[in-house]
Amino acid sequence: MASEPGRRSGRRTGDTITRERITEAARRQFAEVGYDRTSLRSIAQEAGVDPTLVSHFYGSKAKLFVSVVELPFDPPEVLSRLLADDPATVGPRLAHFVLGVLESEHDRQRLVGLVRAAATEPEAARLVRDLVSREIFVPLTARISADHADLRASLLGSQLVGLVMARHIVQVEPLASSPPEAIAAIIGPLFQHLLTGKLEP
Amino acid sequence: MASEPGRRSGRRTGDTITRERITEAARRQFAEVGYDRTSLRSIAQEAGVDPTLVSHFYGSKAKLFVSVVELPFDPPEVLSRLLADDPATVGPRLAHFVLGVLESEHDRQRLVGLVRAAATEPEAARLVRDLVSREIFVPLTARISADHADLRASLLGSQLVGLVMARHIVQVEPLASSPPEAIAAIIGPLFQHLLTGKLEP
DNA sequence: TGCGGAATTCAACGCATGTGGAATTCACTG
DNA sequence: CAGTGAATTCCACATGCGTTGAATTCCGCA
Structure with a gap:
């Protein structure tokens, strides 16, 4: 049973879209408040994700920034x-x-x-x-x-x-x-x- | 005697120029690394002063900034x-x-x-x-x-x-x-x- | 059906920050 | 020379940060 218990940890069920949501949140916050005032924690919160997942995907804040804020054209x-x-x-x-x-x-x-x-x-x-x-x-x-x-x-x-x-x-x-x-x-x-x-x- | 003991606290002897030195250090650091990456502690260190003295003089970091980075002309x-x-x-x-x-x-x-x-x-x-x-x-x-x-x-x-x-x-x-x-x-x-x-x- | 690996969370560390309060020392006025 | 007030320091707190390591859950493939 465990009817609707607060899910605690582990992989989520369904398709994996968190990476994209993290990217979007990061891009938005970097643009809005700048690099320093954007924290991994605030990005994670906006993406509805645990803060450490951001580090886990991108390695570090600097790498996240470089991945996310690249030129919007070729x-x-x-x-x-x-x-x-x-x-x-x-x-x-x-x-x-x-x-x-x-x-x-x-x-x-x-x-x-x-x-x-x-x-x-x-x-x-x-x-x-x-x-x-x-x-x-x-x-x-x-x-x-x-x-x-x-x-x-x-x-x-x-x-x-x-x-x-x-x-x-x-x-x-x-x-x-x-x-x-x-x-x-x-x-x-x-x-x-x-x-x-x-x-x- | 207490020959050359590490001075611990209290007002310094001689003229008071610390305010000016804090101002200069703050202005330099704000220009060099920006607002966020300038800390009261680093300003204090450059000015050779206790960090809390900066707060004591200017009230807050934001007020310090406004006092210090005003236009250099009229x-x-x-x-x-x-x-x-x-x-x-x-x-x-x-x-x-x-x-x-x-x-x-x-x-x-x-x-x-x-x-x-x-x-x-x-x-x-x-x-x-x-x-x-x-x-x-x-x-x-x-x-x-x-x-x-x-x-x-x-x-x-x-x-x-x-x-x-x-x-x-x-x-x-x-x-x-x-x-x-x-x-x-x-x-x-x-x-x-x-x-x-x-x-x- | 089982199993390896990826996704996700949790707990926690170490560090730096801005700020407040209390104590000490000096300059200055009377 | 006494005493008030400003200058200066020390101690300490609470908060937020980036990062790490281990644990849990699920997906996809054999």
């Missing part, structure tokens, strides 16, 4: 798409792409978590640095910019990090609640200038 | 200086001013600490928001911009937060080690465009 794919069309319109297209990513709740969580953590967690800062240096911007500027490719790339990265910080973390108005098309229309030309314009007039 | 003064000259050159002058502030170790620590903490500490985020909304940028754009003053202000703030993040926290190269004049020469015109240019072409 850098080579994005890069080749940007390079496929007219270089004279790459700025607006980049702006449109980024604002689009930020519209998806799921993808935004990853990016916001990454930027938020980059402020304190060196590993996250490294990820952001690589994104700027190796993955997208330097390859991009190397191909379509006349000069100062690396400097253009880092300025572009600075703009994007600033956008995420201001719009989604600090939440400065009216930037935070402006429609993505409006923002893309403004920063598109800025990106274009940083990519192909004359830097020092 | 907003009204900066604002009036920017407005005093030709509006057609305010972008470059603003860029020059900001890069100058970031050159002083002492002032940079305050700004970097503020931005770094804005990523996690809501109180710091509020300070940054106010800086953008109330203190400088909105008053500035309200006077010299034709339209969309608030939006221009938030975009300007986003650029500056991004600059601090990329250059001093994430440390993206070559932005991190470029001379301030070079950077100011590039972003000056960008600021000018955000301030007085036509936003959506």
Whole structure:
């Protein structure tokens, strides 16, 4: 019998979906309150799971973070798409792409978590640095910019990090609640200038 | 005699400078590792002081933070200086001013600490928001911009937060080690465009 | 049907944190 | 020179953290 007794331990009956729920909870909390203020215990609670299960699956908090907050897109794919069309319109297209990513709740969580953590967690800062240096911007500027490719790339990265910080973390108005098309229309030309314009007039 | 016995407790002999040393240590650590990873104990240790003295002086960690990481300049003064000259050159002058502030170790620590903490500490985020909304940028754009003053202000703030993040926290190269004049020469015109240019072409 | 391994929980360790209260020592005023 | 008040320290608490090791339960395969 033991009619409906508090289940104590051991494997649960039914399909195993806890791993996914842990991932979701972790991603959400890393994005919302940052790396330090997210605890394995709070993740476990949100996922309805024992705290040690998180460690058991991912080994450590740092590994969990890296597994969970990876880029919500494939850098080579994005890069080749940007390079496929007219270089004279790459700025607006980049702006449109980024604002689009930020519209998806799921993808935004990853990016916001990454930027938020980059402020304190060196590993996250490294990820952001690589994104700027190796993955997208330097390859991009190397191909379509006349000069100062690396400097253009880092300025572009600075703009994007600033956008995420201001719009989604600090939440400065009216930037935070402006429609993505409006923002893309403004920063598109800025990106274009940083990519192909004359830097020092 | 008690020749050179380990002093145990009580007030120290000589002038009282511990308050200042606590302030300096706190400012340095908040800037270097962020709010969460700075502990009262580590501040106390760097200041050569008992941990509880920090609490005793400032009441709490949050109050200490607010006391210590305030703006390294006087907003009204900066604002009036920017407005005093030709509006057609305010972008470059603003860029020059900001890069100058970031050159002083002492002032940079305050700004970097503020931005770094804005990523996690809501109180710091509020300070940054106010800086953008109330203190400088909105008053500035309200006077010299034709339209969309608030939006221009938030975009300007986003650029500056991004600059601090990329250059001093994430440390993206070559932005991190470029001379301030070079950077100011590039972003000056960008600021000018955000301030007085036509936003959506 | 049995059995190995994966999933899940439990109990607990060691550590660091922020904070409070009580005690001690000094500077300063009268 | 007495005494008040501020500066400084020590002790201690409660809490939350990440991590470990062992125990329990279930799934899937032979």
